[in-house]
Amino acid sequence: MFPRRKRFQRADFGSLRRGRRLHSRHFLVVVPHQAEGYAVVVPKKVTALSTKRHQLKRRVLSVLKELPLPSGLVVFAKDSAAGLSISEIRDELATLFA
Secondary structure (H helix, E strand, O other): OOOHHHEOOHHHHHHHHHOEEEEOOOEEEEEOOOOOEEEEEOOOOOOOOHHHHHHHHHHHHHHHHHOOOOOEEEEEEOHHHOOOOHHHHHHHHHHHHO
16 A cells, blocks of 8 residues: 555546546556546456455555656556456556556
């Protein structure tokens, strides 16, 4: 987890409409223009079990800590992201930010 001061605030989610979007096969990344902080969103559509959703979220967060990031970032997992290993997540997110 990122410290509380580095997390994306709930009130800032409205600013995502105007952010830059990066697409990949398993993830959608939105970089807002003004808001700061980081968040990972894994909807129930990806997997119904909350333990699997949290596992994917923890994997993505651990990969994000290793990468150079902009000041604000929200990662949305797509349906196909449920079975990814941490190395596959790392490779895909690294190519998105390259």
